[in-house]
Amino acid sequence: MGEAVDLPAATHFGEGNVNAPGPTIDLVAQDDLPATKKPEDDDDWDYPYPTDFKIRERAIDDIRPLKVAVIGAGISGITAGVLLPIKVPGIQLTIFDKNSDVGGTWVENIYPGVRCDIPSHCYQSTYSPNVNWSEEYAQGHEIRNYWQSVARKFNVHSKCRFRTKVNSAQWDADKSKWILNVLDIEAATTADSEFDFIITANGHFNEWKMPSYPGIETFKGHIRHSSNWDPNFDPNGKRIATIGNGASGIQVTTALQKQAAHVDHYARNKTWIAGSFNPSQRERQETAMPFSEQQLKDFQDPEKYLAFRKQLEGSFFRRFEAILRDSETTRIGADRFKQIMRERLGDDAELLEKMVPDFPPFCRRLTPGPGYLEAITKDNLTFIQDPIDHFTETGIVTKDGVHREVDAVICSTGANVDFAPPFPIVAGEYDLSRDWKPDGKFGFPYTYLGLFTPNFPNCAYILGPHPPGTSGTVPHGAETQTTYIAKLLRKISSQGIRTMTPSKRATDDFVAYCDAFFPRTNMSRKCSSWYNGGRPGARIHGVWPGSASHLTRVLREPKWEDFEYTYEKGENRFGFLGNGWTLKEQDPDSDLTPWLRLESENDLKDLHERWWDL
Ligand SMILES: Cc1cc2nc3c(=O)[nH]c(=O)nc-3n(C[C@H](O)[C@H](O)[C@H](O)COP(=O)(O)OP(=O)(O)OC[C@H]3O[C@@H](n4cnc5c(N)ncnc54)[C@H](O)[C@@H]3O)c2cc1C
Ligand SMILES: NC(=O)c1ccc[n+]([C@@H]2O[C@H](COP(=O)([O-])OP(=O)(O)OC[C@H]3O[C@@H](n4cnc5c(N)ncnc54)[C@H](OP(=O)(O)O)[C@@H]3O)[C@@H](O)[C@H]2O)c1
Numbered sequence: 001m002g003e004a005v006d007l008p009a010a011t012h013f014g015e016g017n018v019n020a021p022g023p024t025i026d027l028v029a030q031d032d033l034p035a036t037k038k039p040e041d042d043d044d045w046d047y048p049y050p051t052d053f054k055i056r057e058r059a060i061d062d063i064r065p066l067k068v069a070v071i072g073a074g075i076s077g078i079t080a081g082v083l084l085p086i087k088v089p090g091i092q093l094t095i096f097d098k099n100s101d102v103g104g105t106w107v108e109n110i111y112p113g114v115r116c117d118i119p120s121h122c123y124q125s126t127y128s129p130n131v132n133w134s135e136e137y138a139q140g141h142e143i144r145n146y147w148q149s150v151a152r153k154f155n156v157h158s159k160c161r162f163r164t165k166v167n168s169a170q171w172d173a174d175k176s177k178w179i180l181n182v183l184d185i186e187a188a189t190t191a192d193s194e195f196d197f198i199i200t201a202n203g204h205f206n207e208w209k210m211p212s213y214p215g216i217e218t219f220k221g222h223i224r225h226s227s228n229w230d231p232n233f234d235p236n237g238k239r240i241a242t243i244g245n246g247a248s249g250i251q252v253t254t255a256l257q258k259q260a261a262h263v264d265h266y267a268r269n270k271t272w273i274a275g276s277f278n279p280s281q282r283e284r285q286e287t288a289m290p291f292s293e294q295q296l297k298d299f300q301d302p303e304k305y306l307a308f309r310k311q312l313e314g315s316f317f318r319r320f321e322a323i324l325r326d327s328e329t330t331r332i333g334a335d336r337f338k339q340i341m342r343e344r345l346g347d348d349a350e351l352l353e354k355m356v357p358d359f360p361p362f363c364r365r366l367t368p369g370p371g372y373l374e375a376i377t378k379d380n381l382t383f384i385q386d387p388i389d390h391f392t393e394t395g396i397v398t399k400d401g402v403h404r405e406v407d408a409v410i411c412s413t414g415a416n417v418d419f420a421p422p423f424p425i426v427a428g429e430y431d432l433s434r435d436w437k438p439d440g441k442f443g444f445p446y447t448y449l450g451l452f453t454p455n456f457p458n459c460a461y462i463l464g465p466h467p468p469g470t471s472g473t474v475p476h477g478a479e480t481q482t483t484y485i486a487k488l489l490r491k492i493s494s495q496g497i498r499t500m501t502p503s504k505r506a507t508d509d510f511v512a513y514c515d516a517f518f519p520r521t522n523m524s525r526k527c528s529s530w531y532n533g534g535r536p537g538a539r540i541h542g543v544w545p546g547s548a549s550h551l552t553r554v555l556r557e558p559k560w561e562d563f564e565y566t567y568e569k570g571e572n573r574f575g576f577l578g579n580g581w582t583l584k585e586q587d588p589d590s591d592l593t594p595w596l597r598l599e600s601e602n603d604l605k606d607l608h609e610r611w612w613d614l
Contacts, residue, residue: 073097074104076201076462081156087486098165106144111229113255114140131299136289171427207416215391222408249412250369257375270357286371320547344373364529417530448502457499472548496576506562517545
């Protein structure tokens with residue numbers, strides 16, 4: 001007889017460990033077949049290798065449709081809406097958004113002065129560029145229009161359910177489904193829907209937060225967050241307080257100073273003001289920076305435009321060194337920014353002293369802020385660093401006891417940057433909205449590569465924790481993350497997989513890498529930023545631990561060994577092999593030899609590697 005071997009257990013849904021010892025079968029050696037029953041002797045001969053395996057009567061490429069929900073239709077959700085239907089055969093995609101159109105950030109942020117702070121030609125998809133950007137740094141509405149046009153071009157709207165807010169996501173372990181509870185905002189009704197896989201794309205800054213100073217609710221004037229700007233509010237001639245000197249506060253203060261009678265600008269901490277994001281670019285100006293006629297003409301030539309784009313976007317992939325602690329770029333940056341600040345503050349040494357931070361540049365996200373420092377020097381603006389103590393019905397009192405009366409307060413106080421989702425995402429005993437918070441069970445956004453969390457099967461995040469950011473571009477990052485997730489979805493739907501979850505061990509190893517990496521960067525220095533959840537000294541979770549090129553490489557090929565799997569109906573992992581057929585070969589018109597191409601069109605690097613031509 002042949003030797004007995006242990007096989008992995010037939011894997012049942014809900015049992016995570018596919019490597020547990022399973023039933024023992026006999027491997028019968030050819031020579032040991034019973035002498036009386038040989039195939040050549042007997043037409044009714046029984047194949048003597050009994051098995052419980054049940055062949056599924058379906059072709060291997062008869063793919064299981066997957067119901068996938070994306071929560072959010074900003075740049076991340078649009079990217080998913082464009083790429084997933086193309087990259088994942090059979091996907092049934094629904095994109096939920098509480099707004100009435102796609103665009104996220106660029107739909108909601110309509111405050112005066114809102115515009116891109118990186119060049120428009122880098123803040124677009126890689127696959128559907130706009131050669132007609134009107135300015136080097138587009139205003140908010142032009143960015144919104146661009147992304148909405150991309151969504152229309154790729155039919156994303158047909159997958160969207162607008163004015164629909166996701167209230168909660170609950171993993172049903174018996175069904176292996178996510179149950180989304182959604183609110184139809186117009187009808188004010190809620191309903192549950194089931195999905196095989198969910199992807200959060202709800203944005204870092206979407207959950208904007210108001211400050212909670214004593215008395216704020218008694219303030220009788222106009223009060224809003226800048227991300228919730230009231231289009232009917234006319235700032236002209238008003239006394240306005242602006243709170244916060246992040247990128248939003250800098251933009252809105254600069255714009256309001258020109259319209260308001262007076263601006264009290266509350267900036268409790270210092271911040272660096274840069275000339276531009278990228279030393280290879282010309283410095284930002286406050287006024288629009290339109291393209292010349294010749295440039296616009298050149299952009300119509302695809303080759304010239306591509307060369308321009310590659311040069312520009314390439315320079316954003318080369319600025320990683322800037323974030324490294326004690327690097328030459330950091331030192332040069334600090335000197336350069338200090339000089340810019342001095343010049344723009346009109347050589348006002350006292351103001352300069354008040355504004356130049358003790359922490360290095362790139363500890364917080366850089367803020368170019370054209371026109372901001374000039375605005376600060378104007379007579380109708382008071383720059384206030386003394387912390388706010390409380391609000392009154394008519395204004396704001398700082399700790400030093402000064403009461404300043406205003407007609408309106410615009411809070412650019414940022415968002416809920418602990419990155420915990422703003423609605424419960426619950427699996428077993430864990431809830432990401434609670435357990436990613438500092439006092440939660442994980443205490444920080446505990447993720448595998450910023451994309452998944454152990455114990456949360458079939459749940460991924462686009463631009464969640466550890467997004468690309470210090471180099472590269474946001475749209476490129478969303479595309480590479482979406483493509484990685486597409487690979488998982490293809491694997492799940494085509495290989496009989498019911499659940500995929502990153503292992504705790506792989507996740508802990510990633511966290512250990514982050515903990516070793518971030519001390520090398522300026523982000524670990526003492527400042528408050530959304531990289532550290534607004535808590536100096538806290539674990540960095542707002543950015544990828546490496547360069548954008550590094551992240552691109554990491555995401556190119558999933559490390560399948562880092563995941564735990566369960567299979568459909570508790571089947572043997574090879575249930576998906578089906579009945580040995582492909583649907584393709586049953587179609588007389590299909591191309592069964594896609595690898596045969598003109599020799600000139602063959603690139604051996606991708607020979608036999610194209611998933612889509614199978
Ligand atoms: C004012 C401002 C300016 C910025 N400028 C730049 C810049 O110049 N360059 C740059 O690189 N980055 C910039 N950013 C960062 C910007 O947010 C990202 O670049 C990018 O737009 C994020 O896209 P997103 O799709 O991930 O998130 P978002 O654009 O925030 O979209 C999230 C979407 O999710 C939806 N959503 C959230 N919760 C729910 C729910 N429970 N149910 C249903 N829908 C939900 C929201 O309605 C929203 O539409 C800026 C951010 C802000 C706030
Ligand atoms: N295109 C652009 O130029 C642009 C514009 C807007 C936003 N963005 C993007 O969005 C990100 C977020 O920008 P953001 O400005 O909205 O948020 P942010 O960078 O987090 O800044 C929030 C600001 O509010 C202050 N603040 C928070 N709570 C406060 C309180 N209770 N009292 C007083 N001040 C308080 C913070 O001060 P402390 O630092 O002291 O905590 C900080 O100055 C940016 O980093 C950028 O990525 C880009």
